[in-house]
Amino acid sequence: MSAHMPSDRSFQLLEVVPGRMESSPAVGRRRWPxxxxxxxxxxxxxxxxxxxxxxxxxxxxxxxxxxxxxxxxxNGQVGRREAPTGDGEAVGGVIEVVIAGATLRVGHEVGEAHLRRVLRAVRSA
Missing domain, CATH: 1.10.10 (Arc Repressor Mutant, subunit A)
Known part of the structure; x- marks a missing residue:
């Protein structure tokens, strides 16, 4: 269904002003320090x-x-924190990683930086 056309076929001039939509918040993006x-x-x-x-x-x-x-x-700006256990020691357990047929078992005492180096070495081998 087409819109109604005026009988005199005149043109209407519309002025468009860029701005925020009515439903958007009045405040722009917040800048967090x-x-x-x-x-x-x-x-x-x-x-x-x-x-x-x-x-x-x-x-x-x-x-x-x-x-x-x-x-x-x-970015290394912060690190994940582990939940403390009742006895003050880290929770035990082993993580098993399989890369290209090589199995790597890692305990909780291995640091993240060291684990990254080992994973890179295994991947490049």
């Missing part, structure tokens, strides 16, 4: 921390906090 981001990320790395609850407390989407946290961990 690096210190604030770091503090929020550190808070989420605590054992048993609820990232979604922390994000709600700061009035932001949990996906934003997860993104900040992922970048901070990837």
């Amino acid at each position: 690096d210190e604030t981001k770091a503090r929020i990320v550190e808070e989420t790395l605590a054992p048993n921390a609820n990232v979604s609850a922390i994000a709600r407390r700061y009035g932001m989407a949990p996906s934003q906090v997860f993104g900040w946290r992922r970048k901070a961990i990837a």
Whole structure:
């Protein structure tokens, strides 16, 4: 169904002004200072921390906090924290990784940096 056309076939001039849509928030993107981001990320790395609850407390989407946290961990700015055990020692266990037919068994005492070097060596071999 076509729109109604005026009988005099006149043109209408429309003025378009770029701006925000009516349904979008009146406030633009927030700019978080690096210190604030770091503090929020550190808070989420605590054992048993609820990232979604922390994000709600700061009035932001949990996906934003997860993104900040992922970048901070990837850049080596922060490290993951392990939940403390009752006796003060790390939880035991072995992780088994199979790469190109080679099996690598890693205990909890192996540091992340050392494990990365070993994985790189196995992959390049």
